[in-house]
Amino acid sequence: MRRDLVLNVRGLCKRFGGLQALQEVGMSIERGQIYGLIGPNGAGKTTFFNVVTGLVRPDTGTFELDGRAYEPTSVHRVAAAGIARTFQNIRLFADMTALENVMVGRHVRTHCGALASVLRTSAVRAEEEQIRQRSHDLLRYVGIDRLGHLQARTLSYGDQRRLEIARALATDPKLLALDEPAAGMNATEKIELRRLLERIRTDGITILLIEHDVKLIMGLCDQVTVLDEGRIIKEGSPAQVQHDPAVIEAYLGRAHASA
Amino acid sequence: MGSSLDTFFQQVFNGLVLGSLYALIALGYTMVYGIVNLINFAHGDVLMVGALTAFSAITLTQALAPGIPGWALMLMGMLAAIPVCVLLSLLIERVAYRPLRNAPRLAPLITAIGVSILLQTLAMLIWGRNYLTFPQLLSSEPIAIGPATATVTKLLVIVLSAIIMVALLLLVQYTRLGRAMRATAENARVAALMGVNPNGVIAATFAIGAALAAIAGVMYASLYSVAHFYMGFIPGLKAFTAAVLGGIGNIPGAMLGGVLLGLIEALGAGYIDQISNGVFGSNYQDVFAFIVLCAVLILRPSGLLGERVADRS
Amino acid sequence: MSSAPRSTEEHRRAALRATALLALVLLVLPLAAQWLGPAWVRTLAFAALYVMLALGLNIVVGFAGLLDLGYIAFYAVGAYTYALLASPHLTENFPSISQAFPGGLHVPIWASIPLGAAIAAGFGVLLGAPVLKLRGDYLAIVTLGFGEIVRIFLNNLNEPINLTNGPQGITLIDPVRIGQLRFDHTISVLGLQLTSLQLYYYLFTALAVLCVLVCVRLQNSRIGRAWMAIREDEIAAKAMGINVRNIKLLAFGLGATFGGVSGSMFAAFQGFVSPESFSLMESVIVLSMIVLGGLGHIPGVILGAVMLSVFPEFLRYSVGPLQTQLFGRTVVDTEVLRMLLYGVALVVIMLYRPKGLWPAPQHGVAPRSTPPSAARSQADA
Secondary structure, three states, X not given: OOOOEEEEEEEEEEEEOOEEXXXXXXXEXXXXXXXXXXXXXXXXXXXXXXXXXXXXXXXXXXXXXXXXXXXXXXXXXXXXXXXXXXXXXXXXXXXXXXXXXXXXXXXXXXXXXXXXXXXXXXXXXXXXXXXHHHHXXXXXXXXOHHHOOOEHHHOOHHHHHHHHHHHHHOOOOXXXXXXXXXXXXXXXXXXXXXXXXXXXXXXXXXXXXXXXXXXXXXXXXXXXEEEEOOEEEEEEOHHHHXXXXXXXXXXXXXOOOOO | OHHHHHHHHHHHHHHHHHHHHHHHHHHHHHHHHHHHOOXXXXXXXXXXXXXXXXXXXXXXXXXXXOOOOHHHHHHHHHHHHHHHHHHHHHHHHHHHHHHHOOOOOHHHHHHHHHHHHHHHHHHHHHHOOOOEEOOOOOOOOOXXXXXXXXXXXXXXXXHHHHHHHHHHHHHHHHOHHHHHHHHHHHOHHHHXXXXXXXXXXXXXXXXXXXXXXXXXXXXXXXXXXXXXXXXXXXXXXXXXXXXXXXXXXXXXXXXXXXXXXXXXXXXXXXXXXXXXXXXXXXXHHHHHHHHHHHHHHHHOOOOOOOOOOOOOO | OOOOOOOHHHHHHHHHHHHHHHHXXXXXXXXXXXXXOHHHHHHHHHHHHHHHHHHHHHHHHHHOOOOOOOOHHHXXXXXXXXXXXXXXXXXXXXXXXXXXXXXXXXXXXXXXXXXXXXXXXXXXXXXXXXXXXXXXXXXXXXXXXXXXXXXXXXXXXXXXXXXXXXHHOEOOOOOOEEOOEEOOOOEEEOOEEEOHHHHHHHHHHHHHHHHHHHHHHHHOOHHHHHHHHHHHOHHHHHHOOOOHHHHHHHHHHHHHHHHHHHHHHHHHXXXXXXHHXXXXXXXXXXXXXXXXXXOOOHHHHHHHHHHHHHHHHHHHHHHHHHHHHHHOOOOOOHHHHHHHHHHHHHHHHHHHOOOOOOOOOOOOOOOOXXXXXXXXXXXXX
């Protein structure tokens, strides 16, 4: 059975000096899935993200995006190929407005250069209008269109997370990789986030999610991979993973706190 | 062939002299960068203030008490220069750098440039814009060291620098202050939790660097018999190159980098002069240091012995 | 919710009025200044030149966040290119060239300016390519070193072939010529007798206005946003698909181009170039202009450039004579005062007003009156 895989990673290993951060990690994400990556702190989840998106070079591993092999060596090329990410610590362009942040996201799918911009050709004006319109639509999509003209740094924490998602969506990704999007959110905000992610999935974008909130993961994800100390200890549906003794031990047996 | 070997030794000796000076100055850059992640752009100008202060002290003493021997004058010059430079450096750190410790990276650098200009202006106001002749304090009789010719001043540079560097290594390795410096350089927050006063340690670092710069300034002025308001720029830049060459933040690295840069410069300038038949002569000497700088930063930015920079997480 | 935006029509009319007023002032200024003395017109002309330089450096430092301390090298390249193409130097020192150009080398400005700009841009790309990946402070030092290298070469390339005439520099550079009109003479325009200085002022101001236009369009473009993104957070910018290296190179090259054009104009204006004019201090001066005015904010940059080019001249004409009156002689050389001014500007601004005298207006503060989730459910409804 040929699966329609958006992301296919095999045999990923990464060592940092004396620490084996990732050991033989693989992941197969089918199109239209919401895929969860969980594990105790320090398990290597963000490192996995960093490798897949090209921020960190792996020691070994094969990578396929949408059936095509890629070398995760150049962050901007990975983004152009179709993986967009958010960051655990929210990396917005703080002094730019929310709208401008999303407009930057459109950069990779647009192409007017310096000369054209200086001459303000009709092509440039049309493209700028498109960028502005699309960015505004994305702000509305995530629910912060009233805040478009405000500096990103002045937005509330939850709104900043939404903005980061809007900006990532602006790159028209095939895979949306979210690093702890629910961190610091209250229960209401988490419900809204869940609705947003489901809407994104319905609109055809595959999602990879690092999260600590077990309830959110279990309610949202189709498949889950559990990472502990760089190794996969369980892969499967949320139900399977939830009751797996190894998983429980990894979280509770060594008294790791979850968010 | 004998004479070209002689030339080689002479260049090596010259390189060691230059390199010792660069090492002394580089230590100031590297220690400060290691502890506060700042290129102290004004460090070269502190050297200049030291040289000019010594100049004034020496010429004044010579006028008042003409019989005093040269070595005593030089010692007195250094003793005058050191406290001035130390106080100046502490003032600069307190007023211009400390408030910007958490500012975005470029802000302290821009301020440092401003401070550098202010120091030059200050020097121009006090000592004028002309080149001042630094008095010849030690005998200029040539001394043969193997095939190379040296003078007392040149030997003094090498010996004094070596002594100072050893003393600094001992201080950093075995004293309480040295341990505090190393700890703050690695992780200031944790060091503070262990009872280290980061402001005090940082001030001490600047002070030590300034003292070294003062001594280097006096020796530099003695070597070249000249002192003026702009004299700190080129040695400062070269010493920074040396610090990066050895690995910024790395104290043995600065020493190694300084000596190495001195050798590269002396040998390089000498041989390029020969190879190009005088086309690219000693007036291109400064370019060597810049080329080394660019090469190191582009090809091996962590330097020869590796960086030791503060953890900013 | 923040205040409702003024209608675009109101905005447009206000902007038009302001522009018209400004244009009037700029046109009349040299005529008024001439009354005070030709030295003032010269100051205004230099102010326009510095505005161009400052705008160019602003692209590199203000827009893209790259600290370039060797910016003056591009100015030098532009100046020397123009000098070589429009002076007797090459024909006097290279018989082959004097044979090829028996009437002398007098490349017209419509060729020499673009050439100067292109060569400067080429230097920019050449320098930028290996160094733009360096972190901020290292980049600053490397660019500083590069600026010095250029100056040293300009100072020494009089042997074995005399390319730059060493420390003596190149003289007898052609003035700007438009058609038959040479800018080193007084020309009659619309009944007015415009002196050479005034003509240069108008030319430089026109060029400066062009530069402003280019900068404004770039700032509000896809490229301008990319620069700002890189300045804010390089990693996030990469993650959004921005080819950071190329975009940085673009900033560097464009900044160099501005420098090259200004340099050519400087050479034509002054009639003479020498390595002295292109020292580190000049780079620092331009930097202090944009830092003082407001890094990244075009009106602020212009303000800083005008302030720091006019004020020292003002000092020279007031403090100089004042000192002679008070002390009988010049206690403090105005050159020293000038340097002092730049140093103080840098330090004081960084400590007390790091965004400059006229920073970009902050976009509004988020309303705190309604709790975030309530505001959002209003928006979703």
